[in-house]
Amino acid sequence: MNRLALKMLFGDRAKYVMLISGITFATLLMASSAALFTGLMMWTTSLLHNVRAPVWVADPKAALVNDNKPLRDTDVNRVRSVDGVAWAVPLYQGISQARLLNGAFQLITIVGIDASTLIGAPTRIIAGRPEDLRLPNSIIIDDEGIKHLSAKYEHRVGIGDVVEINDHEARIVCICKTLRSLTGGPYVFTTYERAIRDYVPPQRKLLSFVLAAPQPGISVAEINQRIHRETGLAAYSEDEFMWSTIWWYVIYTHIPVNVGTIVIIGFLVGIVISGQTFYSFVIENTRALGALKAMGTSNGRMAGMLAVQSLTVGIIGFGLGMGMVTINGVIADKTGELPFLLTWHIPVAVLVAVLSICVVAADRGVQRMSKIDCASVFR
Amino acid sequence: MKSNLPPPAAPLGDKMALKLEGIAKSFGQGQARTIALKQANFEALFGQLTMLVGPSGCGKTTLLSIMAGTLSADAGQINVLGHLLHQFKEGALTTFRANHVGFVFQQFNLIGTLTTVENVSVPLVINGVKPKEAERRAVELLARVGLQGRENESPTKLSGGQQQRVAIARALIHNPPLLICDEPTSALDRETGIEIMEIIRDIARDPQRCVIVVSHDPRIYRFADRMAEMEDGCITRVLSTPAEIGAAH
Numbered sequence: 001m002n003r004l005a006l007k008m009l010f011g012d013r014a015k016y017v018m019l020i021s022g023i024t025f026a027t028l029l030m031a032s033s034a035a036l037f038t039g040l041m042m043w044t045t046s047l048l049h050n051v052r053a054p055v056w057v058a059d060p061k062a063a064l065v066n067d068n069k070p071l072r073d074t075d076v077n078r079v080r081s082v083d084g085v086a087w088a089v090p091l092y093q094g095i096s097q098a099r100l101l102n103g104a105f106q107l108i109t110i111v112g113i114d115a116s117t118l119i120g121a122p123t124r125i126i127a128g129r130p131e132d133l134r135l136p137n138s139i140i141i142d143d144e145g146i147k148h149l150s151a152k153y154e155h156r157v158g159i160g161d162v163v164e165i166n167d168h169e170a171r172i173v174c175i176c177k178t179l180r181s182l183t184g185g186p187y188v189f190t191t192y193e194r195a196i197r198d199y200v201p202p203q204r205k206l207l208s209f210v211l212a213a214p215q216p217g218i219s220v221a222e223i224n225q226r227i228h229r230e231t232g233l234a235a236y237s238e239d240e241f242m243w244s245t246i247w248w249y250v251i252y253t254h255i256p257v258n259v260g261t262i263v264i265i266g267f268l269v270g271i272v273i274s275g276q277t278f279y280s281f282v283i284e285n286t287r288a289l290g291a292l293k294a295m296g297t298s299n300g301r302m303a304g305m306l307a308v309q310s311l312t313v314g315i316i317g318f319g320l321g322m323g324m325v326t327i328n329g330v331i332a333d334k335t336g337e338l339p340f341l342l343t344w345h346i347p348v349a350v351l352v353a354v355l356s357i358c359v360v361a362a363d364r365g366v367q368r369m370s371k372i373d374c375a376s377v378f379r
Numbered sequence: 380m381k382s383n384l385p386p387p388a389a390p391l392g393d394k395m396a397l398k399l400e401g402i403a404k405s406f407g408q409g410q411a412r413t414i415a416l417k418q419a420n421f422e423a424l425f426g427q428l429t430m431l432v433g434p435s436g437c438g439k440t441t442l443l444s445i446m447a448g449t450l451s452a453d454a455g456q457i458n459v460l461g462h463l464l465h466q467f468k469e470g471a472l473t474t475f476r477a478n479h480v481g482f483v484f485q486q487f488n489l490i491g492t493l494t495t496v497e498n499v500s501v502p503l504v505i506n507g508v509k510p511k512e513a514e515r516r517a518v519e520l521l522a523r524v525g526l527q528g529r530e531n532e533s534p535t536k537l538s539g540g541q542q543q544r545v546a547i548a549r550a551l552i553h554n555p556p557l558l559i560c561d562e563p564t565s566a567l568d569r570e571t572g573i574e575i576m577e578i579i580r581d582i583a584r585d586p587q588r589c590v591i592v593v594s595h596d597p598r599i600y601r602f603a604d605r606m607a608e609m610e611d612g613c614i615t616r617v618l619s620t621p622a623e624i625g626a627a628h
Contacts, residue, residue, distance in 0.1 A: 003504075004490075004493065004504060004510075007497065008490060008492045008493065010492070011491070011493065287486065288489075291484060291490075292501070292505075293449075293473075294476065295476065295477065295482060295505060296473050296474065296476040296480075296506075297477075301505075375444040375449040377484055377488055378449070378484070378561045
């Protein structure tokens with residue numbers, strides 16, 4: 001009977017296309033919104049992905065990695081002096097403007113890393129050598145920055161080209177790939193000393209974070225507790241700081257509400273289209289279904305037929321929808337312009353939602369079908 | 380087909396296929412209540428084509444639905460093939476129909492999105508036969524009703540007479556002892572109707588099969604071996620031989 005059920009479904013092309021379209025659209029809407037949201041959240045924590053360190057020491061009031069509550073310069077040594085800390089280096093991050101020789105401006109995110117160890121330097125290098133950062137007036141810029149600067153210049157900006165940051169010369173010595181920042185602008189890496197001396201306006205305190213690592217045999221959690229106990233500063237692991245940042249955005253911005261609204265709309269659209277289509281399928285096939293009932297098909301079996309039809313269109317629509325989402329993701333990844341992150345949780349959650357849509361839609365048809373009087377085929 | 384029901388509780392005599400006694404049925408309630416059957420009695424024998432005739436609205440289709448197991452009666456005894464249908468619950472009635480009854484409907488009721496061979500195979504599939512085997516037997520049966528070569532066509536591309544042949548094949552594929560035909564020729568022209576009735580009469584010759592035909596078309600009365608006339612919800616006359624039928628009509 002399942003085979004016959006599928007033949008009845010595929011034979012009614014209009015209904016079949018409508019059902020598939022409804023599920024595909026619902027899948028596309030739900031998965032894209034969720035991927036957009038996770039991508040955005042990833043952008044909020046881009047510094048953590050671009051500058052890797054096991055321990056991030058920050059001001060106790062800094063709840064997120066984008067919150068610049070500067071520390072004292074002496075805090076680096078205080079962290080170094082904590083028993084069990086293998087190393088501790090300073091890190092600066094801030095927003096500034098880069099000026100091209102033709103006068104165009106570009107907003108940038110400046111990251112100042114420790115010159116002697118280069119801890120925090122980008123790892124995905126496209127051209128040049130990160131070690132050249134130790135040369136005078138040198139910077140590492142990401143490919144996003146190259147793209148933006150080149151758009152405003154006659155030729156493609158590359159290694160050796162010079163830009164001006166805060167009236168100081170900055171020569172590009174290396175090009176890297178980074179995760180984009182939510183707050184905008186390409187990443188520009190330089191040494192900590194050069195960043196605070198030349199590339200940002202002077203302030204009393206400029207140290208953003210202290211990066212650290214535990215000695216072998218000591219866990220990150222343990223060293224974080226020690227740092228906090230002995231210095232009073234907040235110490236996070238990468239993961240902790242990432243989630244703390246993400247939760248801040250979830251709670252204090254309306255991004256989840258907006259995205260969640262789109263997800264719910266997608267879910268409801270799927271239910272309405274599929275449910276209504278199944279209902280009209282049953283109405284239009286009342287005589288045939290009544291004949292099946294008369295010939296000895298039980299209500300349970302007929303419900304099973306509708307369930308098979310519903311699950312089949314659900315899986316096909318889900319596949320098509322996720323395919324389109326994946327294409328979206330590939331385009332987003334290539335251009336780097338769109339926040340998009342498709343973790344495995346998203347397809348699983350969307351599949352559960354799609355199956356729920358299928359159950360509700362089929363149920364609508366089953367309720368209508370159970371009311372078909374098999375004696376009515378004699379009229 | 381092997382029946383999934385327990386053996387008949389009240390076997391009838393040798394040739395008796397079904398016996399309905401004191402059947403009453405009404406629809407609606409209060410002032411809208413319509414009495415469709417009043418103490419109707421009906422019998423049919425194996426190896427015969429029994430026709431149930433009468434004017435429109437006399438209760439023929441209601442009585443047919445009750446003996447087929449698709450409608451319950453308000454009162455009376457319904458003994459079909461030895462099974463007391465008035466004692467059956469919904470599930471048992473469904474199984475009974477699947478195993479014992481073949482249907483030929485007035486409007487054919489074929490499924491347009493299936494091919495003719497798939498339509499014919501439906502009763503076998505309902506009874507759990509594998510689709511490939513069911514379709515193999517359907518091809519044989521289609522040849523018997525004169526539709527060889529039309530197996531993979533959509534029923535919508537066939538003429539009315541051809542569609543009714545497909546419906547007859549579908550009704551017979553699971554070898555039911557009872558064949559119920561509700562106005563099988565009313566949607567067909569005279570000539571095609573006669574062809575269909577000849578097929579049904581041949582089927583009725585099977586001594587292990589009982590064929591009931593409901594009709595108000597006098598042109599096909601001559602095919603009946605036995606005729607029950609209905610009026611106002613009651614059987615008013617039973618004509619037991621073709622001679623009696625010929626004399627009366």
